[in-house]
Amino acid sequence: MKVINFIKEWQRALQNEILHLKKYGSNKFLVSNGRILSTEGSYTYYFDTFTSIRVPIGSQVRLEWGSMKQNGRVLSSEGKGVMLAMEQSFGDLIHEAHLFHDPWELLEQLIERLDEMKKSKQKRIRVKRLMDPSMPAQHPVEKSKSNIHELVLRSKYNPVTFVWGPPGTGKTYTLARVAANKYFQEKKVLILSHSNQAVDVLIHEISTFIKKKDRFREGDVLRYGFNTGEPLANHEAVTTSQLLQKDDPQLAEEKELLQEERRNLKQDIARSFSKRDTNQLLELETKIARVLEKIRQKELEFIKDAYIVGTTLAKAAGDAAIYEKEFDLVILDEASMAYVPQAAFAATLGKRVIICGDFKQLPPIASSRDPLVTLWLKEDIFHRAGVVDWVNDGMLHPHLFLLREQRRMHPDISAFTNQYIYHSLVGDHKSVLKNRKTIVDRAPFPGKAAVLLDTSFTGAHGMTEKASNSRMNIWQAILSFQLIHESYLAGARSIGYVTPYRAQANLMDLLLTDLYEKELTAADIIAATVHRFQGSERDVMVFDTVDSEPQTRAGMLLTGKDSERLINVAITRTKGKFIHVSNQSFIRKHVYNRKTLRQLVEHQVSKQQTIGTKDIGKWIKDQHPRLQWMHARKLEKVFQDIETAKKSIILSLPEQTILSEQWKNYLQQRSQFVKLTILAGEAWEQLQPNQIINLNMSFPFIIIDEQLLWLGLPLEAAKGVHPPYIAARLDSERVCEYFIGQFEIGSSIW
DSSP states (O other): OOHHHHHHHHHHHHHHHHHHHHHHOOEEEEEEEEEEEEOSSSEEEEEEESSOOOOOTTOEEEEEETTEEEEEEEEEEETTEEEEEESSOOOSEEEEEEEEEOTTHHHHHHHHHHHHHHHOHHHHHHHHHHHOOOSOOOSOGGGOOSHHHHHHHHHHHOSEEEEEOOTTSOHHHHHHHHHHHHHHTTOOEEEEESSHHHHHHHHHHHHHHHHHTTOOOTTSEEEOSOOOSTTTTTSSSOBHHHHHHHHOHHHHHHHHHHHHHHHHHHHHHHHOOOHHHHHHHHHHHHHHHHHHHHHHHHHHHHHHHOSEEEEEHHHHHHOHHHHTSOEEEEEEOSGGGSOHHHHHHHHTTEEEEEEEEOTTSOOOOOOOOOHHHHHHHSSOHHHHTTHHHHHHTTOOOTTEEEOOEEOSSOHHHHHHIIIIISTTOOEEOTTHHHHTHHHHTSSSSTTOSEEEEEOTTSOOOEEEOTTTOOEEEHHHHHHHHHHHHHHHHTTOOEEEEEESOHHHHHHHHHHHHHHOHHHHHHSEEEEEEHHHHTTOOEEEEEEEOOOOTTOSSOOHHHHSTTHHHHHHHHHHTEEEEEEEEEOHHHHHHHSOTTSHHHHHHHHHHHTTOEEOGGGHHHHOOOOBTTEEEEETTOOHHHHHHHHTOOSEEEEEOOTTOOOOHHHHHHHHTSOTTOEEEEEESSOOGGGOOSEEEEOOOSSOEEEETTTEEEESOSGGGOSSOOSSOEEEEEEOHHHHHHHHTTSOOSSOOO
16 A cells, blocks of 8 residues: 555544544543633633542643533643633632543544654655565674664664563663664654553653763753653753753743642632732743743754654644654654554654564553444554564564573463463563562462452352443452452552553452552552553462353453463563452353463463462461351351341342251341341242342342341352352442442332
């Protein structure tokens, strides 16, 4: 295909994605207490916000109040307040409204950059080399002494170099040293990535290396745009604000003082509202705008003087200071998560380009189902430039450089991904076995680096969240919490809980914030879906696949087109202990042999990594005060809870349950003040319920006083459960409230 046709298709794909976002995809914020500040030129309003709204100044927004809708622009947005310039008046006071920010401005900027490509022959040639890298490789292979040296040579002699960096193979280390090498030759280098975090990490690594070599000159390395702060905070001047502090401390101080004054004034306005305050705020905004313009001029000087500039793809496409500049080398990191037109745009900014990423990890994310969006915005540049076709045919493309040695995962963890995902092209560095021993030797499962915690035959706990239809499994969630608890008590301070389903990630987040508030401040413990974990690592990872009976098929996230990539990311975040919480019998019944999840289960079984329910007493060493595990035939505790109930008991009894006389007696003899609600397909009149809800759950549970949740009981109501029979008692008002919200516990049915 001709380059001009590529560009036209990309523009259509971006337009189609914008149309989709305009229909379905705005970011929505609740704003309140809106006051009109000025009617000169446009109508300026000030609103309180419930959280800090991070919307760039100048962004187009839409305000909806009742049936009124109007467009406007953000004048300032910081703390819990936002100032807007609106086209028309809404009146003096607005009690509550919705603010919509539309993230497609970034896509519109990219469309403009593509227009510029159409007009520039040089840019089109660079795009052609990227999309059709069929030119012979020119670098002298025999001269290569190391990974870094080979990449330096490739990027010197070839216009395009693809770098395949599987997890833990030293991608950041290698790219940083290549960039530093070019810097030592006084070449101009642009570092790009789709995420701020990736740019921060790479700029940090580059400046650290240059300092070690004693060749760091202030202003030569620049982190441009918003940065996440952590990796660069302790560095000599690298960010624009740090450089400003050194170059023009007076201007930096003026900005700080004005912003501080604005914060205080906004707090005054939030408390009480006066005309004097609003006039003062408008004057302040004018002063701040003037100072920011001066700072902008300084930033342009910084960019002009810097040799290495790091920024995001979005910032580069929207800022002329970057996209009008020519670099000797462009390095695009995490390219597998960038849209193809973004990668093409990056390639047009430099004489040479290095495209680095891992096409076995998550692809870019787009919302529309339009075929052009699927083709160009939901698959990465490695696939679309034909590089992956070579790998699928068992060869490496002449312009693909593979980092072959991983130093992150214990070999028992990487054994699966090395073989099944990377087809034995990647191996382990000899140091990794020894380096991970401390983590492996800790509980739970001391001495084991990879474990399949099998939940087969523990009950049909699979369900979908009412609001989102996302899958969840309360049994596997509390079992996973117990694993986190055991890991924490054994000394782990870096723990990740990952799951394909947002509802399950939210449920674990709820458990952690309620039961583990103190521990969360002392350790790095995160519960999230796989997308949030890409690019990070943890000592211990718990991977919860959620799917279980009564569901009759595995979810698309675990078996669909991108499932290999999703499972790969989940496993490869781990340094020393990978615990896979999964229902082996369900997966064997519902997932084909060639699917990655099934292969993972079979691999773990063949390597004797399985821990079954019969071993639960061996690995649960520390009962959390608010989560207790016990044999489901030991009923003293549950009957004591029923006897001491104050206001309510909610009981789920799946169909064909035959309750023992003991259970019937305790439930019948409850206090007269306790309301009994039964979720069942029959009336259960002998229990004298106050309310029956015609809802046939697949598993039994008891909720007492909306505070205590019992799972696994009554045992005679559980379906398909094999011994040993386990019950769990969770003391959590928040989880109970959330759980009750999943059922319409309102009016009586019978």
